[in-house]
Amino acid sequence: MLPAPENAVWFDGQSARRQAVLVEVSPDGRALRFGGQVWPVDRLRQIEGAGLVLALLVADGDDELPHDPARLVLDEGPMAGWVRGNAAHLARRDVQRGTGVKIAVRVGLAAVALAAILFVLLPRISDRLADQLPLDQEVAFGQAVIGQIEGFLGGDRPLTCDAPEGLVALEKMERRLTEGQGLRYDIELRVFDHEMLNAFAAPGGQVVIIRGLLDAADTAEEVAGVLAHEIGHVEARDPTRLAFRSAGSAGILALVLGDVTGGTVIGLLGDHILSASYTRDAEAKADAFAFGLLQRTGIGTEGLAAFFERISGMGADVPEILATHPASGNRAEAARGAGGAAERPVLTDSEWRALKRICR
Amino acid sequence: MDHPTVSDVPVGPDVKVQYRGDAAKLFPLALGVGVLGLVTFGIYRFWGKARIRRHVWGKMRVGDDALEFTGTGLEMFLGFLMAVVALAIYLAIVQLILFSVGIRFIFDPQSEMEVIAQGVSVALSFVAVLPLLIFAAYRARRYKLARTRFRGIRFGMEKAAGGYVIRALGYLGLTVVSLGLLWPLMTFRLEAYMTDRTWYGGARFRQGGTWTGLYRAYRHVIVGMALVAAAVVLGLMDQGGLAALSGIVGAIWGGIGLILYRVRGFGYLMSHKALEGGLGFRAEPRAGTVVWTYIKGALIVGLLGGVASGVIFSPLGAMMAGVEDAGDLMRVEYAVLGVVMYLLVLTVFGALSLVFISQPVLAHFADSVTVTGIGALDAVRQRVADDGADAEGLADALDMGGAF
Numbered sequence: 001m002l003p004a005p006e007n008a009v010w011f012d013g014q015s016a017r018r019q020a021v022l023v024e025v026s027p028d029g030r031a032l033r034f035g036g037q038v039w040p041v042d043r044l045r046q047i048e049g050a051g052l053v054l055a056l057l058v059a060d061g062d063d064e065l066p067h068d069p070a071r072l073v074l075d076e077g078p079m080a081g082w083v084r085g086n087a088a089h090l091a092r093r094d095v096q097r098g099t100g101v102k103i104a105v106r107v108g109l110a111a112v113a114l115a116a117i118l119f120v121l122l123p124r125i126s127d128r129l130a131d132q133l134p135l136d137q138e139v140a141f142g143q144a145v146i147g148q149i150e151g152f153l154g155g156d157r158p159l160t161c162d163a164p165e166g167l168v169a170l171e172k173m174e175r176r177l178t179e180g181q182g183l184r185y186d187i188e189l190r191v192f193d194h195e196m197l198n199a200f201a202a203p204g205g206q207v208v209i210i211r212g213l214l215d216a217a218d219t220a221e222e223v224a225g226v227l228a229h230e231i232g233h234v235e236a237r238d239p240t241r242l243a244f245r246s247a248g249s250a251g252i253l254a255l256v257l258g259d260v261t262g263g264t265v266i267g268l269l270g271d272h273i274l275s276a277s278y279t280r281d282a283e284a285k286a287d288a289f290a291f292g293l294l295q296r297t298g299i300g301t302e303g304l305a306a307f308f309e310r311i312s313g314m315g316a317d318v319p320e321i322l323a324t325h326p327a328s329g330n331r332a333e334a335a336r337g338a339g340g341a342a343e344r345p346v347l348t349d350s351e352w353r354a355l356k357r358i359c360r
Numbered sequence: 361m362d363h364p365t366v367s368d369v370p371v372g373p374d375v376k377v378q379y380r381g382d383a384a385k386l387f388p389l390a391l392g393v394g395v396l397g398l399v400t401f402g403i404y405r406f407w408g409k410a411r412i413r414r415h416v417w418g419k420m421r422v423g424d425d426a427l428e429f430t431g432t433g434l435e436m437f438l439g440f441l442m443a444v445v446a447l448a449i450y451l452a453i454v455q456l457i458l459f460s461v462g463i464r465f466i467f468d469p470q471s472e473m474e475v476i477a478q479g480v481s482v483a484l485s486f487v488a489v490l491p492l493l494i495f496a497a498y499r500a501r502r503y504k505l506a507r508t509r510f511r512g513i514r515f516g517m518e519k520a521a522g523g524y525v526i527r528a529l530g531y532l533g534l535t536v537v538s539l540g541l542l543w544p545l546m547t548f549r550l551e552a553y554m555t556d557r558t559w560y561g562g563a564r565f566r567q568g569g570t571w572t573g574l575y576r577a578y579r580h581v582i583v584g585m586a587l588v589a590a591a592v593v594l595g596l597m598d599q600g601g602l603a604a605l606s607g608i609v610g611a612i613w614g615g616i617g618l619i620l621y622r623v624r625g626f627g628y629l630m631s632h633k634a635l636e637g638g639l640g641f642r643a644e645p646r647a648g649t650v651v652w653t654y655i656k657g658a659l660i661v662g663l664l665g666g667v668a669s670g671v672i673f674s675p676l677g678a679m680m681a682g683v684e685d686a687g688d689l690m691r692v693e694y695a696v697l698g699v700v701m702y703l704l705v706l707t708v709f710g711a712l713s714l715v716f717i718s719q720p721v722l723a724h725f726a727d728s729v730t731v732t733g734i735g736a737l738d739a740v741r742q743r744v745a746d747d748g749a750d751a752e753g754l755a756d757a758l759d760m761g762g763a764f
Contacts, residue, residue, distance in 0.1 A: 011512035016513045018737075047418075048415060049428060069512050
């Protein structure tokens with residue numbers, strides 16, 4: 001049973017004139033006829049709006065969507081009901097041909113471009129900028145970063161440990177590691193009073209041991225080994241590069257988070273330095289540097305090897321800095337293979353005890 | 361002249377603009393797309409936005425005919441992808457350069473000069489993004505117009521975002537230098553820039569009126585500013601109590617003045633727009649109604665959102681009670697669950713505020729508009745499709761989509 005002809009409004013898609021038309025269903029029930037137009041029922045598509053708004057699906061065209069700009073508006077009634085029941089493609093999605101390929105290409109391009117920015121462009125630029133930073137600025141920057149981390153770990157409490165005898169021992173260890181080595185930087189060593197098992201290097205030659213590491217170490221040679229590794233990072237300017245890299249990626253992160261004030265950069269910096277997510281390559285080079293330094297200074301790599309073994313035995317509780325380093329077991333072997341035991345101890349027993357008590 | 365000219369005398373009756381929103385229909389839609397956005401890690405938000413716009417546009421009627429939104433989620437998604445890549449390059453490089461310049465001041469300013477330089481470099485990192493924000497705002501409006509149809513005829517805005525950015529920055533500078541006194545100049549000129557480039561089919565819009573005409577809407581802001589200025593002067597004269605009073609009154613006065621400015625400014629600008637052929641507008645939005653709509657909406661959202669949060673969080677609370685004994689893995693699972701529920705609550709609040717605040721406010725502004733000379737539409741012809749209306753990807757990447 002076909003519905004009776006009904007009054008409707010037609011917009012021809014060429015002019016904004018509102019045209020009143022009488023719509024009828026063709027006798028074979030396959031088309032709507034009105035005002036000289038014949039719209040096949042199986043090409044009708046519904047548009048969201050009041051009443052039943054119809055458009056004609058077309059195969060191609062320069063329109064942004066593959067449907068015709070003309071619109072037929074039916075009031076809710078028998079005719080609208082009949083169209084809903086008989087038009088097969090009313091809810092057809094308005095997608096141009098070739099869309100799938102287009103999506104795949106764009107998503108792929110975006111991913112490649114972002115990866116290229118993050119892993120190629122940014123590291124290059126930031127390394128170049130880092131290399132051009134004058135030494136005094138690098139040192140000032142490093143001090144600021146250390147202040148940042150101190151606040152991060154200790155809140156308002158100053159963290160630098162200063163028991164006089166401990167400082168003397170620390171000074172001795174520093175001299176043993178650096179004197180006559182022709183280092184680029186004046187290494188500045190300090191201990192933070194915090195239970196975290198960690199040590200890190202900040203830009204400009206500053207190296208910080210965190211008390212947890214002293215607590216965990218059995219001999220002064222273990223601590224000296226870790227220090228040698230951190231000095232390796234300092235000499236390779238790894239902390240400065242890392243700072244610049246995180247500044248760049250923080251720019252991208254800020255874009256996602258909608259933070260354009262740069263707060264993200266400064267906030268992330270301390271965190272990054274602390275977790276010291278250097279590349280595997282940088283770690284390997286710092287290790288190699290440490291092995292060489294330890295041999296030259298007669299400290300030997302045995303202490304560092306022992307320390308690596310100790311932390312690999314600690315399982316899940318190892319701090320991030322050491323866990324992200326290459327598998328500790330292998331490093332212990334590598335350290336042991338690189339050179340033997342200490343020729344003469346770094347610290348005397350009493351000095352070592354004083355160093356362990358530097359925070360009291 | 362011997363050829364026939366188009367009459368600019370209004371033809372046809374006055375016609376009301378009406379927004380027939382329905383909370384019961386919009387809310388399930390908004391909540392549904394919100395949840396879908398959540399489970400797809402935000403990817404669905406483009407399709408969700410397209411669905412909401414199709415719905416909202418369809419409820420907006422001029423006389424008997426509704427608007428139609430023809431944009432698709434897909435094109436918005438693709439636009440976003442392109443914008444993110446472009447932005448990533450721009451921001452990463454700008455950030456790095458500023459960082460390497462600012463590194464010497466940011467952390468440890470040595471002298472007064474360096475303190476100033478530090479402030480400048482922080483401000484610069486914002487200013488570096490400002491042109492992009494303005495650019496994105498223009499492109500977003502252009503995209504929306506290009507995808508809006510009325511009676512089957514498309515709207516469009518010319519490709520002129522670059523000129524817009526330059527003008528916007530200039531007027532913004534003037535506004536800052538004049539301590540806000542020239543704000544109406546900026547509002548008017550920028551709106552006129554966009555309106556004069558807006559088309560409905562083959563017919564162009566015109567922004568009439570003058571920038572000084574906006575001062576009627578702006579005067580309460582000036583009063584507020586004058587009171588604050590008086591507070592500063594009184595403060596310098598050691599009249600502490602009076603200064604505080606004047607400052608507080610001025611701040612409140614100015615705040616309310618800003619709302620009045622937005623509402624009445626819209627009325628003024630809308631009432632002075634015209635479409636080629638003699639079609640015009642009359643708009644009389646009421647600031648009181650807008651404020652009341654906000655307050656009412658906020659109360660409803662707070663109430664319903666509070667109930668919803670309770671429903672969402674109470675099972676979690678019950679589970680948390682047993683967590684003390686649970687292993688680390690369990691604790692991680694509960695933490696994840698907590699984050700998900702938090703996001704769900706945010707989604708509910710977002711949907712509620714869309715339905716009970718944004719929609720009624722939109723409805724009030726729409727309903728306040730009357731179209732005169734609707735007969736002019738009979739002469740309007742279709743325009744060709746705009747290519748390169750970039751689906752507001754930039755606006756989306758910079759998170760400035762607005763309510764709809």
